[in-house]
Amino acid sequence: MIRARWFQLVGSLAVVLWLAGEQTGWWPTQLLQRLEWMSYDIRVNQTLSNQAPQEFVLIDIDEASLQAYGQWPWPRQQLATLVEKSFDDYQLQMLGFDLVFAEQEQNLLAAQWQQLQQRIPVLSSEPLPATGDDALARAIASYPVVTGFYFERSDTAAASTGMLPTPLEVIATDASAPLNELPLVRPDRYASNIKVLQESAWAGGFFDNPTVDADGIFRRVPLVQEFNNQLYPSLPLAMVRTLLGQAPVTLDTHFEGGLWQLEGLDMGGFYYPTDPSAAVLVPWYGGLDTFEKVSAAAILRGDPDVAMKLQDRIAILGTSAPGLMDLRATPVANVFPGMEIHASVLAGLLTMNFKSEPGYAVAITFLGLFLLGLILSWLYPRLPAFALVVTSLAVLIVHIGANMFAWSQGLVLPVASGVLLIVLLTGWHLTLNFWRESKAKRQVASQFGMYVPPELVADIVAAPDAQDLTGQEKELTVLFSDIRDFTSFAENIPPAQLTAVMNQLLSPVTRAIHEHRGTIDKYMGDAVMAFWGAPLADPKHSLHAVQAAIAMQRALRRTNQEFMAAGLPELAMGIGIHTGVMNVGNMGSDFRMAYTVLGDNVNLGSRIEGLTKNYGAEILISDDTLQALGDDHDFSIRPVDLVRVKGRETPVMLFEVVLDPEQQATIAQVQFAWQCYRNRDFAEAERAYHSLANDPLGLLFAERCNYYQDNPPLPEWDGVFTHQQK
Structure with a gap:
């Protein structure tokens, strides 16, 4: 018996040490990480509200738009018209572009304009007609529009294209860390909008995501990336910053263990907790089409029902058309348009609705695993099978419940490691403890477990009959x-x-x-x-x-x-x-x-x-x-x-x-009335029953006695009342 318990203890400690090592990264196998990702996705889907904030809308270049107005890319004059109609006709509040215009639009008329002037004298004094880029630039400059661009990581020496927007204004404090010492995302190149468009825009933000998890799922996105020792905002952050009047940013950093760590950033009084790379967990609101969408074709056509969808709203212009490849895998859907991810982040930024992964989560999880493992390793060998299972379920419920409570408070703590620990230890000890259960008790549990209260089992065991x-x-x-x-x-x-x-x-x-x-x-x-x-x-x-x-x-x-x-x-x-x-x-x-x-x-x-x-x-x-x-x-x-x-x-x-206490006071009266009834004294019985006020029994028999006075029963009546219904 002692040897068996030592064997159980050693096996339990091996499980604890393995999981603790997985959690801290001492011997990573990616198993635990993938289980944590799965548990995160489950928690996300179980807590979706399926209702996005009404302030946001998506202008979608969908399949219907491509069929109605031609394949992509559209003429920029047409995009300029789309922008102007959105603001002038439908009173849109702000627009963000989940698109990039990295090259000038080809203009065959401009290329031949000089020759046309020579051949047609009346055109000699006419200026060069405006291009589609000029038209789109004027539209962008006339309204609060934030353009998009993207960064890239590349091993090649490929040059960047386009013009970067103005970087963030970062306020330095005594506790601020040098940017080059923070573990931020640092791309190698960018692809941005041509100069005439970017100079016209109110701001710009990147829409790429270099922090996709190893399983290819979009769970987090960076709010900023560093390029040439300057910080550039994501598209949602740039839109919020524009709403706040281009507010400066303060980085929340601290120095620990010889390294600078980033915990969050503050922008105009809005604080956003981030991971060390300045990424936030996407605040999912629901699956596909949670955010209201308006087809770009409907705006260009001037549909009247679009007004109520766009007025005073903040919009992101993007595409859900499969052929344009702006589709991502997320916890809530395997195919999810990128602009809906940006909309979720934008809504989270304005409502400060982000869940955070505190830096102390790993330390707390490691300590919790170690202590819980020690306690269960000591306790489980001393429990019979049923008590062990009940204890495990209770511990599992408490563990998951505590984690879900933290989730409801905005904290994302590891849960899979604790669940795996409890399941493995339970399986290990159940396997080794099974032979310790008494055969008689197992038979009793099998025979009577469904029939009698649990508290009678001991009595039944003591009574073989x-x-x-x-x-x-x-x-x-x-x-x-x-x-x-x-x-x-x-x-x-x-x-x-x-x-x-x-x-x-x-x-x-x-x-x-x-x-x-x-x-x-x-x-x-x-x-x-x-x-x-x-x-x-x-x-x-x-x-x-x-x-x-x-x-x-x-x-x-x-x-x-x-x-x-x-x-x-x-x-x-x-x-x-x-x-x-x-x-x-x-x-x-x-x-x-x-x-x-x-x-x-x-x-x-x-x-x-x-x-x-x-x-x-x-x-x-x-x-x-x-x-x-x-x-x-x-x-x-x-x-x-x-x-x-x-x-x-x-x-x-x-x-x-x-x-009923009031009825208890009538017991003698009912007994008297019943005797009168049995003795065929229906008049006296009626008076006695009638005196019972609103008592249902008294009302029933008073009516029956009244009937028998008018319709006396036969002499052989034995007082029995026959019910014809069940």
């Missing part, structure tokens, strides 16, 4: 309960909420049955069937059944208070109880078995429950149950009726367990 599941005849007490008018109640509740309501309703009812040593036979929608006296013998089965019924009604009162607080109507429950000889045991077929009770007395218990609504009673019991109780109870009981239920000739006397 109780483990016989073959059919037997025993005196038992059966209970049926049903929620009244539950169908109409459920019709007004959404299906998703109905499941929660059922759990909220049945959980305390089941708990009440288990606490009084009852065995759940089955659930039938909102109805419950239970019995007492098997599989474990219980000499007080009738008492425990009635006590459980009282506890069930009290639990329903508490649940009704919760329902009313949630705006739901109150519910009422009828409970019928009968005691008698029944057949109990494992019954069913070769394919499926159930531990249940059968017999005429079981059917009678069901019929009694069905009569609770007729008499307005919460709990009805038979005279057989009352006799089995004897004097061993402290609850009040009053007579109800002598009835013959449908399908059974032998009458049964019914009694009500009184819970």
Whole structure:
């Protein structure tokens, strides 16, 4: 035994050390990193709001636009018209270009203009006609437009093209780090817009992403990149900076471990947490088409319904057409237009809605893994299999719950390493602990796990006779309960909420049955069937059944208070109880078995429950149950009726367990009224029942006695009332 536990401990420590090394990068295999990426993607998709801020819109050069106005590239005069219409006709607030114009537009007229002037004298004094670049430059200069460009990493000596926009104005502080000592992204070249366009733009920002994860998924994007010791903003950051009046930027840096680290940047009072390379996690709002899109063709056509989509909005002009290759793989979709990624980042910048990965996350995760691993390695060898699984599930729930709480607070902490640790340790110890479980306990768990409350297992183990599941005849007490008018109640509740309501309703009812040593036979929608006296013998089965019924009604009162607080109507429950000889045991077929009770007395218990609504009673019991109780109870009981239920000739006397204090004061009056009724003194019985005010039982019998006064029963009348319905 000692050797086995040492073997378990050594294996556990090996798992802990391996995961700790993976987390810190001492021996990286990329397995843990890929699991973390998967867990990140799962968390993203599980917490999507699927509702983007309404201030943003995408102007899409889609397939419909290409079909209507020709293939890309479009004439720049046409793009100028698109810009002018967006602002003049539809009052757009700002526009960002997820496009780059790195070359001048070819103009055949300009190339031949001098020759045309020589051949056509009237043109000799005319200036060169404006080009498409000039038209687009005028449009860009006239409105708040931010152009786009991209950086590249290249091993070749290829030259940059176009003109870079003005770099960021960085405010230096005493705690600022030199730019060349920060682990920023440093590209080798750029491809930007031609000079006439870039000089006309209000600002410019890059739209490339050099921080794509190794699995090719866009999860983060850099806000700035360094080129020639200058910082240049991303397209979304440049747009926000333009809205803020070209606000300067302050870098949040600190010196630790002999290295400068970047933690975030501040721009005009807007603070954005970043990783050391100035990248932020994309704040996903939903899948494809979460942001509203307007087709460029609709703007060029002048569609009137575009006005409400563009007015006072901030837009990004880009393309979702597959042929233009601006599609990316993201956590929310395998094919995602680049302009929607920029829109998500732009929305996150303006609302400061970013999740951050704090620099201390690795240290905390390493320490947490090590401590949790040590605790579980010490604890697990001492637990039986079931307790080990429960403990693991509890630890797993706490771990995931704590991580999701941090997620809700905007922190992204590693979760896969902890889950993997718990799963591996659980599997390791379950494998080695399996032989330690007692065969007898395993048999008992297999036989009775679905039938009896867990707290009775120890008693069943101590009573071998109780483990016989073959059919037997025993005196038992059966209970049926049903929620009244539950169908109409459920019709007004959404299906998703109905499941929660059922759990909220049945959980305390089941708990009440288990606490009084009852065995759940089955659930039938909102109805419950239970019995007492098997599989474990219980000499007080009738008492425990009635006590459980009282506890069930009290639990329903508490649940009704919760329902009313949630705006739901109150519910009422009828409970019928009968005691008698029944057949109990494992019954069913070769394919499926159930531990249940059968017999005429079981059917009678069901019929009694069905009569609770007729008499307005919460709990009805038979005279057989009352006799089995004897004097061993402290609850009040009053007579109800002598009835013959449908399908059974032998009458049964019914009694009500009184819970209402006002009804308890009427017990003597009801007993007197019942005696008068049985003695055919219907006038006196009517007066006695009528004096019970609004008591449902009194109203029912006052009406019945009034009928018998006008229509006296036959001389052989035995006082039995026959019910024709179940």
